[in-house]
Amino acid sequence: MPRYAGNFFTLDSFDLRGRHVYLRLDVNSPINPIDGNIMSSARFESHLDTLRDLSESMVVLVAHQSRPGKNDFTSLNRHAEKLERILGRPVEFIDSLFGKEARNRIRKMKPGDIIMLENTRFYSEEVDIDAGDIDAVESTHIVKNLVDLFDYFVIDAFPAIHRAQTSLVGFRRLKPNLAGRLIEREVSMIDRFRDSRDGPKIAILAGAKIDDSIQVSSNFLRDGTVDSILVGGVVANAFLWASGFDIGRKNREFIEKNNKDHKKLIETCTKLLKEYPGKVIMPQDFVLNPMGRLFSINDHIPDDQLIADIGLESIARFSSIISGARGIFLNGPMGMYEIEEYSVGTREILEAVANSDALTIAGGGHTLSALEKLNLMGRITHASTGGGALISYLSGDPMPVLESLVESRKIFGVKDDGKQ
Numbered sequence: 493m494p495r496y497a498g499n500f501f502t503l504d505s506f507d508l509r510g511r512h513v514y515l516r517l518d519v520n521s522p523i524n525p526i527d528g529n530i531m532s533s534a535r536f537e538s539h540l541d542t543l544r545d546l547s548e549s550m551v552v553l554v555a556h557q558s559r560p561g562k563n564d565f566t567s568l569n570r571h572a573e574k575l576e577r578i579l580g581r582p583v584e585f586i587d588s589l590f591g592k593e594a595r596n597r598i599r600k601m602k603p604g605d606i607i608m609l610e611n612t613r614f615y616s617e618e619v620d621i622d623a624g625d626i627d628a629v630e631s632t633h634i635v636k637n638l639v640d641l642f643d644y645f646v647i648d649a650f651p652a653i654h655r656a657q658t659s660l661v662g663f664r665r666l667k668p669n670l671a672g673r674l675i676e677r678e679v680s681m682i683d684r685f686r687d688s689r690d691g692p693k694i695a696i697l698a699g700a701k702i703d704d705s706i707q708v709s710s711n712f713l714r715d716g717t718v719d720s721i722l723v724g725g726v727v728a729n730a731f732l733w734a735s736g737f738d739i740g741r742k743n744r745e746f747i748e749k750n751n752k753d754h755k756k757l758i759e760t761c762t763k764l765l766k767e768y769p770g771k772v773i774m775p776q777d778f779v780l781n782p783m784g785r786l787f788s789i790n791d792h793i794p795d796d797q798l799i800a801d802i803g804l805e806s807i808a809r810f811s812s813i814i815s816g817a818r819g820i821f822l823n824g825p826m827g828m829y830e831i832e833e834y835s836v837g838t839r840e841i842l843e844a845v846a847n848s849d850a851l852t853i854a855g856g857g858h859t860l861s862a863l864e865k866l867n868l869m870g871r872i873t874h875a876s877t878g879g880g881a882l883i884s885y886l887s888g889d890p891m892p893v894l895e896s897l898v899e900s901r902k903i904f905g906v907k908d909d910g911k912q
Contacts, residue, residue, distance in 0.1 A: 495687075497679045500897035501670040501904075503646070509548040510603050511643040515672065516659055517555045518649035518877070519571050523564035530570055534860070535651070536578050538877045542648050542672035543579060543606075550601035552642070553583070553608040554659050555649070560613065572608040583608055589615055590637035598641045612659045623656030623892060626665065635662045647893060648672025651877050654884040656892035669900035674877065679894070681874040682885060685853045686717055690818045693717070696810075696841065698724030699824025699858055703751060704883040706730065706760050708823075711887050713768045718819075722773050722810050724802055724826035724837065731774050732789075734761030740793035773813065777803030779827070779834060801827035802837035811844040820845055822854040822872075823883070825862055838862055846871035855882040 517539050522531040543551070553575075558565040572585035583606045588594040594609055601607065612618045617632040629635060635658065645663045652660060653675070663669060671679075685693075695718045697705040705727045712718045723731050729739050730747060748754050765772055777788045781800035787793060788803070802810070814820065822845055826837035839862075845852055846868040854863060855876035863869045876882045885891055 495683060496891070496894040496898060497676075497683050500894070500901050501668055502676050503542070503545050503670060503673065505670060506644060506668065508546060508644060511549050512598065512601065512641060513546055513549045513551050514638065514642040514645045514663070515542065515546065515551050515553050516645070516647045516649050517553055518651040519555050519568075519575070520557050520651070521571075523557075523566060525563055528566065528570065530574050533574070533578060535877060536571075536575050538650075538674050539648055539672070540579065541677075542646065542674060545673060546646070547581075548603050550598075550603055551606045552598055552601075553606065554589075554612060555608070556613045556618070556652075556659075557611050558613070559619075565613070566611070567614075568608055568611050575608070579606075581606060586610065590634055595637065595641060612657075618658050621658055623658070623661055626662075629658055629662040630666065632658055632662065634658050635666070639663055639666050642667060645669045646672050647897060648674045649893070650675045650678045651879060651881050653878070653891050653893040654881045654889060660893050661896040664896040664900040665903055668904045669897050671897050675894075675897075677874075678876060678878065678882075681853060682876070682882070685819055685821060685851055686886070688819050688851065690851075692719040692817055693819035693821075694720050694722060694813060694817045695821040695823075696722045696724070696814075696845070697727050697823055698826050699856065700726045700750070701824075702727050702730045702747065702757060703753070704880070704887070705824065706757050706764075707887045708883055709764060709772065710760060713764060713771055715888075717886075718821070720771050720773055720813065722813060724775060724806075724810075724841070725824055727824065728775050728802070729799055730758060731761045731765065731772055734758050735765055735774065737789060738793060739799065740797055741795035742798050743793070746798070773810070775802040775806035776809065777805045779803055779837075781828060781831075781834060784833060799827070800831070800834040801829075802841075807837055807840045810841055814841070814844040814848055814850075817848060817850045820848060820850045820852045821886070822852065823856045823859055825858050829858075829862055839866060842866055842868055855879065 519535045521535050524531050569585045572583045576583040585608050586594045587610050589610045617634050645667050709721050729743050733739050778799045779801040780797040783797050786803050828834040829838035852873045854872045
């Protein structure tokens with residue numbers, strides 16, 4: 493599996509003071525469907541270190557929000573306003589990505605100025621060009637109109653590192669591409685967890701999205717990244733089903749409805765349980781919805797009930813394993829944590845992780861939301877901004893943005909003192 497840390501330029505590689513800097517962020521955020529307001533500051537705050545280190549540069553922000561056809565596919569004007577409030581510095585919005593007004597305004601910038609351009613996904617060239625054809629990408633209007641306006645291209649959109657899109661990878665051969673502080677920090681922490689030999693290391697994989705978790709489980713066990721995997725939520729249901737336990741009709745239907753390739757996923761779970769005996773640790777008791785009763789693995793799960801949380805026996809067992817771990821990767825809640833009566837398992841497991849002395853990496857929107865709600869975020873070693881990107885990285889999938897950064901460093905070289 494590739495190691496990226498140390499193989500790309502960072503903000504420390506060049507003197508960026510007084511230079512025009514293209515800064516590709518990821519501030520894609522939940523939007524209130526009623527008033528259009530941005531509902532979370534997390535993505536904005538994740539880029540503050542990068543922005544502060546570029547305080548003497550002329551910074552042009554490039555980003556996206558959602559995608560065509562979605563209700564939250566909107567202009568970035570409110571994103572500029574929100575960032576201005578968070579950063580405490582003026583952020584000027586230009587409702588164009590590469591039009592004449594935008595280009596003229598960029599040319600007139602002074603050190604300390606910050607401009608935010610329009611949503612990159614308003615332009616078909618962002619998503620419709622085959623990024624594998626770099627000549628085609630470099631021929632786009634986006635690249636041709638922007639490349640000569642900047643001295644350096646800083647890429648800090650960690651949640652999008654698995655996306656091969658024009659604004660992310662299109663400039664790598666034309667000007668030096670640098671990793672921002674967020675990408676630098678994320679890659680360093682994730683590689684630190686993955687490469688650590690201080691064990692035991694565990695992964696806690698839960699929540700409702702099973703395909704990614706099963707893929708990560710396979711890679712983690714195959715590569716020896718972790719010693720064991722604790723599963724909860726629908727992820728646990730899939731492994732329980734694969735083990736021969738009758739999870740009940742309603743739980744089977746949920747998996748079938750939400751996963752077109754559910755048969756293949758269950759087969760993968762069966763294979764993992766057979767090839768790595770004792771490595772996947774499943775709950776032994778559950779709380780059912782709507783009944784609200786506790787059932788054990790030896791009981792028959794009624795067909796009209798959903799498994800909504802792990803039970804007290806499972807909480808105790810999981811917590812004991814967590815307390816002895818030296819490295820913990822956490823993704824997903826134990827059940828329907830949004831409903832108070834089914835939140836006990838998630839709360840207890842997150843508190844056990846927070847109380848641990850281990851290196852702890854947490855990712856996924858629901859995981860971070862639950863940590864914030866419980867005021868536990870400050871007790872986690874690293875809370876990753878990536879959802880799909882984090883899972884893809886840990887699964888060993890290609891990372892086009894990181895590969896692009898590595899390629900750019902090879903093209904533009906570096907002097908012995910680390911400065912160009």
